[in-house]
Amino acid sequence: MKSLTFDISSLMVKGPGASIAYSFECGETIEGINSTKPIIGKVTIMMAEKAVNVEVTKTYTTVEMICAKCLEHFDQKIEIDTCERMYYLNAPRDINDPSDVFLINKKYLTVDISEMLRQELILHFPVISVCSPKCKGICQKCGNIIGENKCDCQDNDEQNKPLAKLKSLLK
Numbered sequence: 001m002k003s004l005t006f007d008i009s010s011l012m013v014k015g016p017g018a019s020i021a022y023s024f025e026c027g028e029t030i031e032g033i034n035s036t037k038p039i040i041g042k043v044t045i046m047m048a049e050k051a052v053n054v055e056v057t058k059t060y061t062t063v064e065m066i067c068a069k070c071l072e073h074f075d076q077k078i079e080i081d082t083c084e085r086m087y088y089l090n091a092p093r094d095i096n097d098p099s100d101v102f103l104i105n106k107k108y109l110t111v112d113i114s115e116m117l118r119q120e121l122i123l124h125f126p127v128i129s130v131c132s133p134k135c136k137g138i139c140q141k142c143g144n145i146i147g148e149n150k151c152d153c154q155d156n157d158e159q160n161k162p163l164a165k166l167k168s169l170l171k
Contacts, residue, residue, distance in 0.1 A: 003028060004117060009109040011047040019046040030118045036075055037062040039121075043113065048086070052104060054111055055084040056120070063121070065129040069137035070145050076129060083120045087111045 003026045011018050026039040033039075041059030045052050059080040064073055087102045095101055104111055136146035141153040 004114040005105075005110050005112045006043060006045060007108075007110055008045055008047075008052055008104065011045060011052065012109055014047060016047050016049055019044055021045075026114075026117075030114055030121070033061075033118060033121050034064045035061045036064050039117065041080070041117075045111065050090070051086045051088045052111060053084060054087055054102075054113060054116065055082060056080065056113060056117065057082045059083075059117070059120075061121070063125075065125075067131035067135060068128050069130055069135045071138065072131055072145070074129075074131035076126065078121055078124050080120055080124055083116070085116050 003024055006022050008020070011020055022043045022045075024039075024041055024043060029035070030039070039059065039061040042057050044055045044057070046055075057080075060078065062075045062077050065076045066073055085102050087104050089104050089106065091101055091103060102111070102116060134147075138145055139153050
């Protein structure tokens with residue numbers, strides 16, 4: 001059994017309202033997620049009519065990202081407080097997007113939360129990934145990282161500063 005696949009056979013016998021809780025630690029690679037540490041979290045699965053409600057809570061990991069300013073690799077912590085999806089025994093008839101429906105594996109009576117978790121982790125990525133609030137990026141002329149390497153390009157180049165002409169008004 002994969003670390004993100006959970007057995008629900010005991011819930012199917014008990015009926016609606018019954019629940020079961022699991023903890024997980026996934027060291028496996030999830031498509032599109034370059035995690036540098038295991039994904040750790042908790043799962044609560046509750047039986048409903050013809051479906052199960054899967055709630056993932058207190059999930060965290062660290063992923064490798066590339067800074068949008070300096071293009072250096074850095075580790076970003078990702079935390080998910082809670083997310084939940086319904087896993088159906090049979091696909092509903094009135095659905096807008098079939099790729100948004102999660103199904104129970106009826107043969108083994110299991111649910112695989114890897115796709116759900118992958119989507120949720122990506123939703124928690126920062127909009128603009130920056131390695132540090134102090135990152136100044138790279139010089140547009142020489143390509144050196146500003147503040148880390150010697151770069152006199154920006155100090156000597158007054159033409160690229162759009163408000164440089166206003167300096168003459170202060171004199």
